[in-house]
Amino acid sequence: MRRLSIGIMGLMALVFMATALAACGGGSSSAGSPTPNASPTGVVNITMWHGDLDYAAKADNTLVAQWNKANPNIQVKALYNGSNDYALQKTLTAIAGGKPPDITYLFGSWMANIAKSPKVVLLNELMANDPSFDWNDFWPAERLAATVNGKIVGLPALVDNLAIVYNKKLFDKAGLSYPTAQWTWDDFRAAAKKLTIPAQKQFGWAYPADASEDTVWHWEAMLWNYGGDILTPDNKQAAFNATPGVQALSILGDMATIDHSIYIDTTNTKIQQTFNNGHIGMLVTGPWDLPGFPNVQFGVQVMPANHQTISGPDNWVILNNGADRVNASWAFLKWFTGAKQQMYYDLQTGALPIRQSQQQQPVFQTYLTKYPGTDLFVKNMSNAVKARPTIPQYSKISTFLGQAIVSVLLGKADAKTALDQAAQQTNAALAVPGP
Template sequence: MSLDAIQEFIMTRARRSNLRSVVAGATVTLVAVGALVACSSSGGGGASSGGTTITLTHGYTDAEATELTALAKQWNTANPDAKVVLAFNGGNDSALQKTVAGFAAGNYPDIAYEYGSSSAQLATQPKLVDLTEKVKASGFNWDDFYPSEQQAASVNGKVVGIPALVDNLSLVYNKKLFTAAGLAPPTNDWTWQDFRTAAAKLTNAGQHQYGWSYVNDGSEDTVWRYLAMLWQAGGDLLTSDNSKPAFDSPAGLAALQQLHDMAVTDKSVYLDTGNQNYLNLFNGGKIAMLWTGPWDLSSINSDVQYGVAYLPSDNGDHETISGPDLYMLFDRSAARTDTAVKFITWLTSPTIHLQFATATGDLPVRKSETTLPGYKTFLTKYPAEQVFVDNLDNVKHVRPNIPQYAQVSTAVGQMVQSVLLGQATPEAAIKSGASAVTAALAGS
């Protein structure tokens, strides 16, 4: 298989969030060739006439790239003997491939921004810096990060990265469409039945208007909404040792049945092909509700009045899914690792990260950021993100940090897709999906 074919399989359509990435799984070991990480001239020795220089690779663009550049400049001014050079890696979707290629060429970064789903692959790299003891250092305050971030940053009990970004799914709705349908807006106490009933009433086939949208291309973008429902129903994706599927359960079936009932029976769901057209339709008043994250808010037209609420629940559980991204560190020398640890500790400290969040609209990664005076400025600038921040407390599970997750995700995505398209009953689909996941976990 060619490098381009592999990348096409695993790259996401998402703008930035790991939560929406198609995860780079076992196929990553095949891409230790190709484009090298652009680590600048400091990639060799790392020592300049003024001291130590390290490289951080990232795929940020727009406001995030601008603010990260400003913060690196701020650090370099204050630390002339421990400088940071930023290197754009072409986009976060290709970060894992380029980092692995850099290992093969001996030209890898000191710090790399990676999707959290890449952690299991990179955890096997001998140059990875084990941060388990470093996050226990005085003043680091590891427990200040949200529990889901800590879990996503850990593989087999080892801390392999520092949270760089956190997202979650919430319910975003068009207020005007609810008013026109004579419906009260969603609340944080909504049930699955409340959601289904409202979606049906908000659907008008003659006007091509739908109550809800679901990305149904079979990718991770299809999987993550299902996972939130699975967890809400009391189920899990895999067994506790990650050796077998666990979603072939009453909880997994209930989640699929809800999707079937809305998409096939009620026909209240617009099935997006993965081209993100749901945003255009939401802006045009043709979709009433989305399950999405803060990354989509900037794409909602200013004339659209919208609100945000928790995801509807099963049995009072409003669990959501989060996709933390990570800064992962790689050893080039003791001096460079020491500088990298100090820089990332500073970059993700409450005051500095809140400065980054206020400039970009990213959510706080530390709980204490919400207690700082500057948090009021953040909420004034991004009032709709209050619910997303509060919703971080509804994240109870993370996706398994295993090398086979890409294959697991593909199997589950195809299972959900078949139900939404009416090609398989929930019972048949879950049986087929479990069989495919069993084979993926077994390596066959």
């Protein structure tokens, strides 16, 4: 119980020290780091923070080395940020300290928060002045998630989406035919019920129920399948407690408390392993989970009903260290997120293509063969038509929804009551005037 709290204190100390250093840093140039803008030789040095390890970091470094060789005037240094989970705190600390990286990797859910920082370079103008850049080549969900109030805050770095991943053997044993694209959520429920065998500790579905955003985004996909929305179009009011939302949460609650066909993991730590051990018939999950299922012969199918899915895109954000470095960062990022470079990265890592045109790259077929199951996730990108609202209050709304969903899963509340309460809290949070 001590170590992590010490970590928090350390973090606070870091924030403070960075501020203090910035205050007294003044004119003295610190050793080791290059001068802010172009050096006398005309070489611009920029730094990029990323959260990749192992083969992914190797792919990054290979690409960066390629760039550095071809562009002697813009030299890029790629640095590991320690973990993407803390990337926002570290970036903020670096901004407070006055020496932020030029490019930093940030989760999509942080865009509304980081957009408030005056250090963030908005990309609208850079894109408008650059005819060689095709913003629309990125998937719609990526573009929505990178945009806050019309301001484009980042360039897509990684993308994923949710689909049904099912255990073929358990379907065969139960005499069920595999999920089809024609499925409704009622079909899903019926199959889950047939796949549930209490004596063998076998469940039709597993649901992460720690009330975190992981709990919430799974349900948001269901909400969209039922034709609902999270908020009203003006982002002023909750919309999730209308009929579609109540239907989507009711079926989840019925599966959990009437059919008992859901393995409820309130700690959200055991689902992957349980599926890999053959105790779960179906999961709703993304491509990142697939390498964790070596013991299961799995199939992948799109979400039921209208097939709409939810996508969690992460972004590269450019921070302002002077015009030269901003321009250099833009030039590099444009190249780095290009179709050819990204296809190389995806082939090494199994990540989904961030650009639609990557499908025309020659190695795309090799990539699909190398990573079984990915082809459906790539096709599924076009089903990610909606995005979570990019407003600073979303993290709060997510906690309200998380509590509502878990209380229904555990049979402590009915869907309508739980959603109405969450909507009340959401409307109150949205009514507070923001900065």
